[in-house]
Amino acid sequence: MLGFLIRRIIQSIFVMLAVALIAFMMFRFMGDPVNSLVAENATVEERDAVRERLGLDQPLWVQYGRFVARAATGDFGLSWRNARPVSTLLAERFPATAELVLVAAGLSLLLGIPLGILTALRPHSFSTQTLQFFSLIGISLPTFVTGILLILVFSVWLGWLPSFGRGTVVDIGWWSTGFLTLSGLKALVLPSVMLCLFQLTLIMRLVRAEMMEVLRTDYIKFARARGLTNRSIHFRHALKNTLIPVITIFGLQLGGLIAFAIVTETVFQWPGMGALFIQAVSFGDVPVMAAYLVLVSLIFVVINTTVDLLYAVLDPRLRVDGARAAH
Amino acid sequence: MTILTVENLTVCFPGRRGTINAIEDVSLSVSAGEILGMVGESGAGKSMTGAAIIGLIEPPGRIAKGEIRLEGERIDNLRPEAMRRLRGRRIGAIFQDPLTSLNPVLTVGEQLIETIQTHLRLPRSQARERAIDWLRRVGIPAPEARIDTYPHQYSGGMRQRVVIALALCAEPQLVIADEPTTALDVSVQAQIIALLRKLARETGVAVILVTHDMGVIAETADRVAVMYAGRIVEIGEVADVLTAPKHPYTSGLMASIPRIGERPETLPQIEGAMPRPHARPEGCAFAPRCPHRMEICTRERPEPRGTLTRSVACHLTEEVPA
Amino acid sequence: MTTSSLSRAFNSDIAWSFRTSWSARISSLILVLLFAAALLAPVLATQNPYDISQLFLLDSELPPSWIDGGDPRYLLGTDQQARDVYSSILYGLRLSLIVGFASVALAAALGVSLGLLGGFVGGVVDGAIMRVADILLSFPAILVALLVNGIARGVLPPERHADAAIWVMILAIGLTNWVQYARTVRGSTMVERHKEYVQAARINGVSGAGIMIHHILPNVLGPVLVIATINLGMAVLTEATLSFLGVGMPATQPSLGTLIRIGNEYLFSGIWWVVIFPSVVLVVLVLAVNVLGDWLRDALNPKLR
Numbered sequence: 001m002l003g004f005l006i007r008r009i010i011q012s013i014f015v016m017l018a019v020a021l022i023a024f025m026m027f028r029f030m031g032d033p034v035n036s037l038v039a040e041n042a043t044v045e046e047r048d049a050v051r052e053r054l055g056l057d058q059p060l061w062v063q064y065g066r067f068v069a070r071a072a073t074g075d076f077g078l079s080w081r082n083a084r085p086v087s088t089l090l091a092e093r094f095p096a097t098a099e100l101v102l103v104a105a106g107l108s109l110l111l112g113i114p115l116g117i118l119t120a121l122r123p124h125s126f127s128t129q130t131l132q133f134f135s136l137i138g139i140s141l142p143t144f145v146t147g148i149l150l151i152l153v154f155s156v157w158l159g160w161l162p163s164f165g166r167g168t169v170v171d172i173g174w175w176s177t178g179f180l181t182l183s184g185l186k187a188l189v190l191p192s193v194m195l196c197l198f199q200l201t202l203i204m205r206l207v208r209a210e211m212m213e214v215l216r217t218d219y220i221k222f223a224r225a226r227g228l229t230n231r232s233i234h235f236r237h238a239l240k241n242t243l244i245p246v247i248t249i250f251g252l253q254l255g256g257l258i259a260f261a262i263v264t265e266t267v268f269q270w271p272g273m274g275a276l277f278i279q280a281v282s283f284g285d286v287p288v289m290a291a292y293l294v295l296v297s298l299i300f301v302v303i304n305t306t307v308d309l310l311y312a313v314l315d316p317r318l319r320v321d322g323a324r325a326a327h
Numbered sequence: 328m329t330i331l332t333v334e335n336l337t338v339c340f341p342g343r344r345g346t347i348n349a350i351e352d353v354s355l356s357v358s359a360g361e362i363l364g365m366v367g368e369s370g371a372g373k374s375m376t377g378a379a380i381i382g383l384i385e386p387p388g389r390i391a392k393g394e395i396r397l398e399g400e401r402i403d404n405l406r407p408e409a410m411r412r413l414r415g416r417r418i419g420a421i422f423q424d425p426l427t428s429l430n431p432v433l434t435v436g437e438q439l440i441e442t443i444q445t446h447l448r449l450p451r452s453q454a455r456e457r458a459i460d461w462l463r464r465v466g467i468p469a470p471e472a473r474i475d476t477y478p479h480q481y482s483g484g485m486r487q488r489v490v491i492a493l494a495l496c497a498e499p500q501l502v503i504a505d506e507p508t509t510a511l512d513v514s515v516q517a518q519i520i521a522l523l524r525k526l527a528r529e530t531g532v533a534v535i536l537v538t539h540d541m542g543v544i545a546e547t548a549d550r551v552a553v554m555y556a557g558r559i560v561e562i563g564e565v566a567d568v569l570t571a572p573k574h575p576y577t578s579g580l581m582a583s584i585p586r587i588g589e590r591p592e593t594l595p596q597i598e599g600a601m602p603r604p605h606a607r608p609e610g611c612a613f614a615p616r617c618p619h620r621m622e623i624c625t626r627e628r629p630e631p632r633g634t635l636t637r638s639v640a641c642h643l644t645e646e647v648p649a
Numbered sequence: 650m651t652t653s654s655l656s657r658a659f660n661s662d663i664a665w666s667f668r669t670s671w672s673a674r675i676s677s678l679i680l681v682l683l684f685a686a687a688l689l690a691p692v693l694a695t696q697n698p699y700d701i702s703q704l705f706l707l708d709s710e711l712p713p714s715w716i717d718g719g720d721p722r723y724l725l726g727t728d729q730q731a732r733d734v735y736s737s738i739l740y741g742l743r744l745s746l747i748v749g750f751a752s753v754a755l756a757a758a759l760g761v762s763l764g765l766l767g768g769f770v771g772g773v774v775d776g777a778i779m780r781v782a783d784i785l786l787s788f789p790a791i792l793v794a795l796l797v798n799g800i801a802r803g804v805l806p807p808e809r810h811a812d813a814a815i816w817v818m819i820l821a822i823g824l825t826n827w828v829q830y831a832r833t834v835r836g837s838t839m840v841e842r843h844k845e846y847v848q849a850a851r852i853n854g855v856s857g858a859g860i861m862i863h864h865i866l867p868n869v870l871g872p873v874l875v876i877a878t879i880n881l882g883m884a885v886l887t888e889a890t891l892s893f894l895g896v897g898m899p900a901t902q903p904s905l906g907t908l909i910r911i912g913n914e915y916l917f918s919g920i921w922w923v924v925i926f927p928s929v930v931l932v933v934l935v936l937a938v939n940v941l942g943d944w945l946r947d948a949l950n951p952k953l954r
Contacts, residue, residue, distance in 0.1 A: 018784055026800060140936045142886055144893045145928045148913055152924075156916060163917075218427035225381055225422070226442045226493060227415030236441075240432045259789035266894050267913070281795055282896045284803030293796060300787065316432055316477040 008308055012301045017068070019297040023290035024067045028060075076291035081283050086291045090273060095175045096166055097272035100264065101257050103192040108199035109250065113243075115200075116207025120215065121234060131204070138201035143260055147194040147267035154190060162187050164269035191268045195260060199253055206249055210242040217241075244314050251307030255300045330500050330533040331380065332356040336393035336403075338379050347604045349375045349388065350557045354631070357550075359500065362527055362534040364548030364565065366541060366580070368601050371554040373537045377503040379403075380535070381418050382410040397501065416446040419494035419502035419532075424510040425486035429478035435462070435489050436474035439496055446497035461492040465522060484515035488522065495526060501533045508543060520547050541580055545569055553577045556601055556612035563637035573639040576613050611642070619643055673944040676937040683934055687743040694736035699901070710915075713922050726922040729915060737908055738927050742934070744904040748818050749885040753877050755823030756884075760830025761873065765862060767831065768838025775835070782828040790825045794887050797821035798896055811899045818897055822884050829880075833872045834865070841865050871949045878945050882938035889931055905931045 042050075051057055055066060070076075076086040119128040138146075155163035167183030169176040178184030214220060215238055223233050262274030269275070273292060280288035336353040339346045350372035357363040365373045378384050380395055382405070395403040397417060405413065414420075422428040430438060439458035443449060449457065455474070462470035465488040478486055487507065494502050504523065508516040524547055527534050536548055544551050544565060552562040553574065561574040572578045579597040599616040608614060614624040623642050631640040667673050686693060713726045713734075725734040767775035785793060801817040802810060841847065841861055850860055891897035892906030893913075900907060905927050912924025 015784060015787070026803070140939060141932060142889060142928075142935065144890060144909065145932060148909070148916065148924055148928065151916060152921060156919065156921075218422055218424060219430040221383070222420070222422050222428045222490070222493070223430065224383060224411075225414055225420035226445070227411050227413065227497075228441065228445055229411070232441065232445070237430050237433070241430070244432070255787070256789045259792040262791070262795070263890060263894065277795070278894050278896060281799035281802065284799065284807075286803055289796070289799050289803075296792070297788075304787070314432075316434075317479050 004312060005309065008305050012305050015301055016294075016297060019294055020068050020071055021064065023071070023294050024064050026286050026290050027067065028063065071291075071294055076294075077287045079280075079285055079288050081279070081285045081288070086287045089276060089288065090291055090295060091174060093271060093273040093276050095177060096270060097258070097261050097265070097274060099178060100188070100191055100195060100270060100272060101254075101261055103188055104195035104199065104257055104261075105250075105254060107192060107196040108203050111196075112200045112203030113207050113246070116204040117211060117234070117239070117242075119204065120208045120211035123212070135201035135204055138197050139205075141197075143194060143198060143263050144267055146197055147190075147264060150190045150194055151267070161190050163190065166271060191264050191270055194267065195257060195264045198260070199257060202253065203246065203250065206246055207242060210245055211238060214238045214241045244311065247314065248307055248311055251303050251310075254303050255296075258296055258299060328359045329356050330359050330398060331535075332394075332396045333376070333380065334394045334396075336376070336379060336395065337391045338375055338384060338388055339391040340388045342387075344605060346391075348391070348557060349604060350379070350554075352631075353393070353554075353557075353559055355552050355559065355562060357501065357533045357535060359533050360527055360531045361550065362524065362536055362548045364544035364551040365535060365537045365554060366539060366544050366551060367554035369539060370601060370603070372557040373539075373554050374505050375557075376554070377420070377505050377535060377537050380501075381414055381420055381503055383414075412446075415442060415494075415499065416497045417499050417501065419497070419499040421487075421490055421494045421502060421504040421507045423506040425483055425490050426510065428490050429486060429493075431478055434475050434477055435481070439474070439489075439493060442493055443496050458492075458496065461496045462489070464526070465489070465492045465495075466518075467492075483511055484518060487511060487515075487519055491519075491522065491526070495530065495532065498530065499532060501535070503535045503537070505537045506539070507536070509538070509540075516543070517546075523547065541569075541583075553580065556607055557604060558612065558640065559631065559638075560613065560641065561639045562631075563639075567637065573644050574613075574641045575617050575619050575643070579616075611640075667944075667948070670944055670948075672940050673948075676940040676944075679933060679937040680941065683742060683930075683937070684746065686739055687746045690736075690739040690743045694733070694739045696733050696736050698732040698737045698740060710918075710920055725926045726920075728911065728920075728923045734923055734926055737903065738905070738930055741903050741905045741908045741927060742930060744815070744898060744902065745885055745888055745906070745931070745934070748815060748822070748888045748898075748904065749881050751819045752822035752826070752884045752888070753880050755819060756826040756880060757830050757873060757877055759823065760827035761834050761866075761869070763827065764831035764834025765838055765865065768835040769842060769861065771839075771842075778831065779835075782831055785825070786828050790883065791887060791890060793825045794821040794891060795894075795896065797824050798891060802896070811901060814898050814902065818888055818891065821891070822887050825887070826880050826884065829876050830873055833876065834869050837865050837869045841868075875942065875946045875949055878938065879942035882935050882942060885931075885938065886935050905934075 048057075055063060074087045078084065079086055079089060115131060119131055122128050151163040154161045162183070165187060166178045167185070167187035168181040169178050169184055170180045171177075178188055220233060220238060223237050228237070258274075261270075261272060262277060264270060265272045265274040266278055273295075276288060277292045279285070280292065333356070334354050337351050338349045340349055353372070353376055355363065355376075365376065367373050375384070375388075379390060382402070384390070390403050393403070394401055397413070402410070402413060429435070433441075436455065436458055439461065440451065440454045443454040443457055444451070447454070447457075459470045459474055462474060467473055467485060467488055473481075478489070481489060487510075491507075494504075507523065508519050511519060520543060523534060523536070526532065536543070538544060548565050550563060551565050551568050552559050553568070553576065554560065555576050561568060561572065561577045568577060569581065572581055576597070583597070597616055602608060602612055602615070608625065610623070610625045610627050611617070611629050614620050617624065621642060627642075629640045629642045631638040632644060633639060667677075691697070710727060710729055716726075725738070727733055728737070763778050767778040798817055798821040801813070801820065805813055805817075838861065841864055846864075847861055888897060888904060889906030889909070892904050893910045895910060898904040898907045900911060903911065908927040909924055909931070912920075912927060915923050
């Protein structure tokens with residue numbers, strides 16, 4: 001178990017170093033960093049002075065090492081677009097994205113798992129057929145089209161819910177939350193529904209497939225043959241076996257949620273990191289792009305490692321002895 | 328004392344190509360402490376008979392005809408909830424593959440205690456005592472420690488012992504053991520067989536032992552029912568059936584067991600294959616493969632002659648065997 | 650020999666499966682219609698929406714022709730610049746499909762070459778390719794495409810962004826989607842590499858690679874075709890998403906995604922037709938490609954992971 005943990009952490013560090021390398025190359029080779037720091041009519045001597053001050057005259061691997069060291073402390077320099085520290089920009093935007101993604105992830109689990117169980121236990125009922133049909137649509141619709149439809153129906157035609165922004169937010173330290181005001185909560189509804197819809201259908205289908213698979217196993221038949229109640233068979237014996245693979249996939253999909261938050265934030269003009277990233281992409285603002293890339297990669301890596309560990313904790317076959325875990 | 332009687336049991340599966348009878352007119356009985364072997368090729372209907380008795384036929388299959396009585400009381404028409412209470416409490420089941428029969432994410436103790444508490448009103452501490460006691464009875468060493476471990480920490484033979492404990496822990500009167508040794512190593516098979524016999528003697532549980540292995544029957548069972556193409560073709564005391572088989576199919580099965588001492592060049596084999604359920608011939612299902620086939624055999628199906636304890640379904644047997 | 654076996658497969662099993670599958674027939678009919686519409690856009694369109702001389706500002710924001718206030722000249726209505734929505738969709742569809750096909754071709758070419766290289770050379774090269782593939786796969790495709798896009802924009806001077814947009818899109822989407830091809834081809838190559846004819850060729854001093862490629866390419870054609878079909882749906886969707894986000898095709902050269910983005914800006918004025926019709930075409934296109942891809946996968950039944 002400890003060996004497994006260490007292996008995973010070393011692997012994660014390598015992934016992060018690779019990502020940092022990409023970010024570093026972006027910095028180093030996209031545009032001349034000196035240009036953004038000196039006056040347009042600067043002399044060659046002035047430019048060389050800046051170059052030296054930035055350490056750009058040193059070997060690449062030294063520069064890379066410095067870059068990693070600075071990135072590790074969260075220092076990505078100034079945004080080329082509005083000359084503010086990138087870390088400040090991201091910190092301002094982070095809570096909005098985090099709340100959106102958390103609500104969407106929670107919704108998709110909270111609805112997806114029960115619906116998956118329901119459709120697995122009653123495969124022929126009308127409600128199952130209906131749900132299956134809608135989940136097919138949910139998987140095929142481009143997310144931004146879903147968002148537009150939601151706005152069209154609930155904001156434009158019905159006028160029930162806001163179509164942009166976060167509503168009123170309350171600052172708690174550096175974190176701004178929309179959870180504490182009615183307008184903040186109302187503003188969350190449509191974006192989180194749009195963001196969770198794809199995940200929701202995915203989880204529902206996954207839980208259904210896994211559950212049906214598990215219900216066909218010998219140990220479930222044997223549990224029936226021992227006269228255990230349906231409740232225990234479905235929710236104790238089957239569900240636990242079903243959820244282990246579901247957790248893994250969910251962890252991987254959480255990364256997808258963060259990526260698709262970019263689209264959601266654009267549709268709903270949500271002031272999150274995704275919207276910031278899109279601006280950076282369209283202006284070629286390297287520091288912001290690089291920092292976003294590193295931050296999101298870090299989140300992915302942490303999630304993936306956590307999921308692997310969780311998997312090991314949940315599945316007794318992996319938990320008991322690390323030596324046999326490889327089997 | 329007779330625990331279970333089955334009379335003229337027919338299980339059918341409605342399908343696209345019409346309704347198929349998986350088993351037809353199966354009649355048998357089994358008494359307390361007795362081991363009834365059921366033998367036949369795969370697809371003969373042995374396991375289906377067991378599934379029908381325990382009320383776990385997979386839909387759309389259903390009992391089309393016949394009666395199943397447990398201690399004289401009909402159980403084939405019970406409502407699902409009543410049947411569930413009966414399973415495990417009065418009829419236990421042992422499955423073939425111990426590697427897949429146990430839930431991998433629950434400890435052996437959790438599975439035992441849950442089964443005990445489902446059927447017997449016992450506080451958890453007593454249920455646990457009882458679980459440990461059952462692990463001891465099936466021969467698990469150090470049961471107090473092993474009760475809290477997971478199935479994957481047991482060997483195949485040990486897991487089958489756990490399966491047996493699970494089947495018997497609520498003390499049913501009847502247990503259906505479906506190929507309990509098939510998935511095990513030969514050396515372990517004998518131990519499991521011995522354990523089953525010991526438990527049958529000690530607890531008085533009636534056992535229906537489903538197997539395709541005549542050797543297992545010879546070692547374990549008191550009586551044997553031979554199934555072919557969904558029907559019982561011969562039933563009787565093991566000693567009688569093995570030494571003096573009346574049905575040509577039984578004779579063929581007997582001849583295919585290698586005996587220690589004899590070293591035949593090739594094992595005698597019954598020519599041909601058992602007809603599939605939707606392609607059974609009109610008369611005796613065994614007729615196409617039967618070395619003693621007569622004209623009547625392809626025309627008329629032989630009815631079982633004799634008593635519930637010794638009967639044969641063959642035109643060769645004119646009279647009730649002694 | 651291989652071509653004949655391939656054509657046999659197409660003539661028998663695939664054809665039979667196609668004749669018996671309603672969904673495959675309907676979706677391919679839809680696709681043929683959409684491809685034809687895209688190809689014939691200049692003929693079918695009632696105006697060239699980018700020729701300003703053809704736009705009459707008086708005709709702006711007209712609803713579809715069957716609604717009160719609609720104009721029979723504008724079947725699906727007009728947008729704020731009086732562009733005919735129907736004609737815009739035809740031209741947009743054309744661009745979406747061009748980017749889709751080109752990026753799939755790029756991804757397939759890249760993936761097949763890297764897969765062959767990794768599978769045949771093995772060792773460090775293979776390890777490096779597969780590590781890159783692993784890392785690429787652990788990030789959502791949209792993010793990778795955005796990143797490539799952003800880098801391209803950073804490298805190109807701003808005044809060239811509009812002209813280069815189509816190439817940037819093809820590059821961004823193509824570079825994102827090669828991994829699956831590479832894995833499939835690499836697997837087949839590794840199996841083939843250890844076969845006797847390759848060993849024999851090596852012993853005889855002949856390069857095994859040439860013969861192998863000859864043997865491998867026909868084998869992987871089926872799986873590559875399936876991946877390409879499924880990828881086409883994804884590529885069209887990614888293109889639409891990027892364009893919707895405003896970092897794809899510019900408004901002067903709109904694809905379906907760009908049209909949806911533009912339409913989205915009018916949504917609050919109640920002008921729903923500018924956004925809904927391109928969306929419907931996009932959804933139908935992607936759905937048809939996906940259904941066809943699913944069918945093809947089942948029909949060819951290659952060992953896809």
